[in-house]
Amino acid sequence: MKISEAAAASGCHLETIRYYERVGLMPRPTRTGSGYRAYAPADVERLRFISRGRELGFSLEEIRSLLRLNDDPKLSCGDVDALARAHLADIHQRIEALTRMAGELERVIAQCAGGERGTCTILGALRRTDNNPTPCADPECRP
Amino acid sequence: MKISEAAAASGCHLETIRYYERVGLMPRPTRTGSGYRAYAPADVERLRFISRGRELGFSLEEIRSLLRLNDDPKLSCGDVDALARAHLADIHQRIEALTRMAGELERVIAQCAGGERGTCTILGALRRTDNNPTPCADPECRP
DNA sequence: CTTGACTCCGTAGCTGCTACAGACTTTATC
DNA sequence: GATAAAGTCTGTAGCAGCTACGGAGTCAAG
Numbered sequence: 001m002k003i004s005e006a007a008a009a010s011g012c013h014l015e016t017i018r019y020y021e022r023v024g025l026m027p028r029p030t031r032t033g034s035g036y037r038a039y040a041p042a043d044v045e046r047l048r049f050i051s052r053g054r055e056l057g058f059s060l061e062e063i064r065s066l067l068r069l070n071d072d073p074k075l076s077c078g079d080v081d082a083l084a085r086a087h088l089a090d091i092h093q094r095i096e097a098l099t100r101m102a103g104e105l106e107r108v109i110a111q112c113a114g115g116e117r118g119t120c121t122i123l124g125a126l127r128r129t130d131n132n133p134t135p136c137a138d139p140e141c142r143p
Numbered sequence: 144m145k146i147s148e149a150a151a152a153s154g155c156h157l158e159t160i161r162y163y164e165r166v167g168l169m170p171r172p173t174r175t176g177s178g179y180r181a182y183a184p185a186d187v188e189r190l191r192f193i194s195r196g197r198e199l200g201f202s203l204e205e206i207r208s209l210l211r212l213n214d215d216p217k218l219s220c221g222d223v224d225a226l227a228r229a230h231l232a233d234i235h236q237r238i239e240a241l242t243r244m245a246g247e248l249e250r251v252i253a254q255c256a257g258g259e260r261g262t263c264t265i266l267g268a269l270r271r272t273d274n275n276p277t278p279c280a281d282p283e284c285r286p
Numbered sequence: 287c288t289t290g291a292c293t294c295c296g297t298a299g300c301t302g303c304t305a306c307a308g309a310c311t312t313t314a315t316c
Numbered sequence: 317g318a319t320a321a322a323g324t325c326t327g328t329a330g331c332a333g334c335t336a337c338g339g340a341g342t343c344a345a346g
Contacts, residue, residue: 004323014324015304023302034311036324049269056269057244060302070266077263081255084265088248091241098238101200105231112224120220122227123213126192126199147292158335161295166333177342179293203333287346294341300334310325316318 006039010047017047025050025064057091149182153190160190168193168207200234 007014020026026046029037049070053063062083069080104125111121150157163169169189172180192213196206205226212223247268254264 002324013304016302018326019303032311034324036311045270052269052271054302055244056248057241066266066269069263070270075263075266077255077265080263080265081252084248084252084255088245088252091245091248095238095241095245098200098234098241101198102231102234102238105199105227105234109224109227109231112220112227120212120218120223122220122223123209126195126209127188127213128195145293156335157293159333162334177293179342197333289346290344292341292343295339297337299336301332303331305330306328308326310323312321312323314319314321316320 001039001041001044003037003039006037006044006047009044011051012047020047020050023060025060025067056087058087062087144182144184144187146180146182149180149187149190152187154194155190163190163193166203168203168210199230201230205230 001009003014003017006012007017010017012020017026021028026043029039029043032038046067049067050060050063053066058066065083066080069076069083108122108125144152146157146160149155150160153160155163160169164171169186172182172186175181189210192210193203193206196209201209208226209223212219251265251268
């Protein structure tokens with residue numbers, strides 16, 4: 001199986017496969033006489049493992065650990081569980097941060113919708129310094 | 144005001160300030176006789192503008208646009224509004240993607256909590272192929 | 287006068303790819 | 317069998333958004 005076929009079968013981009021090999025996530029495949037990479041079904045499975053890990057937001061380093069744990073027959077499920085839980089906590093933090101951003105943005109956008117002259121509340125929110133408070137006179141401005 | 148003071152006053156890392164200058168977000172500041180950068184209060188305000196933009200998740204290119212709109216006296220509030228709304232939509236998409244990830248992760252973690260032997264459901268979820276349930280029975284699989 | 291803190295510039299590193307260029311090999315068509 | 321098209325090879329550079337050096341020059345305190 002050539003690299004483009006492995007790419008199609010795994011869903012990974014062709015150049016990404018070579019990249020995974022370079023960084024040691026994928027083993028160096030056997031080669032044909034002319035030097036082309038030859039992949040076995042097991043390689044495609046490994047690529048899909050990586051790809052699904054990425055879909056779940058794991059970093060390549062985390063996936064490297066997961067692959068090691070997966071390859072090791074004397075399974076340490078606790079480590080996998082800990083890694084996954086830590087990752088989940090991280091995702092929750094990112095969601096929280098983005099939700100805060102979205103909330104704040106919605107607030108300043110909503111204020112802007114009304115007035116179009118001179119005082120753009122969006123730019124105002126970016127300019128605003130703590131000792132130089134809101135340019136908006138409306139008490140609704142700062143909840 | 145020297146660069147470290149501007150850093151302290153703006154909340155930007157010192158090297159980040161130089162970076163912003165290099166990419167053209169910050170103007171080249173005046174220099175002291177010996178070549179040290181000298182910042183005015185307006186520069187610090189601009190840094191804080193950038194910093195708040197980053198806190199709201201805007202990219203540096205978006206912030207570049209916002210700065211241009213902010214600097215331009217004949218204000219085009221509509222452009223600002225459009226930019227902010229597009230950014231907000233993007234944030235919502237990212238939240239959605241992360242929420243999906245979190246949901247799926249929670250699912251496989253919850254399943255794992257029970258059993259600790261042989262079958263780790265987290266690794267199982269990563270290994271799983273929809274059309275090829277068994278790993279590989281064929282001895283040709285591993286070259 | 288020396289020590290230490292600061293600043294300068296340029297460059298390289300980080301993550302996770304993606305996209306070349308230029309050389310080669312394989313496959314398809316005539 | 318010749319030739320064109322498509323695939324593959326390697327190595328390197330680019331993206332965002334910083335951060336962290338190294339080696340040199342500058343400034344203030346003791």
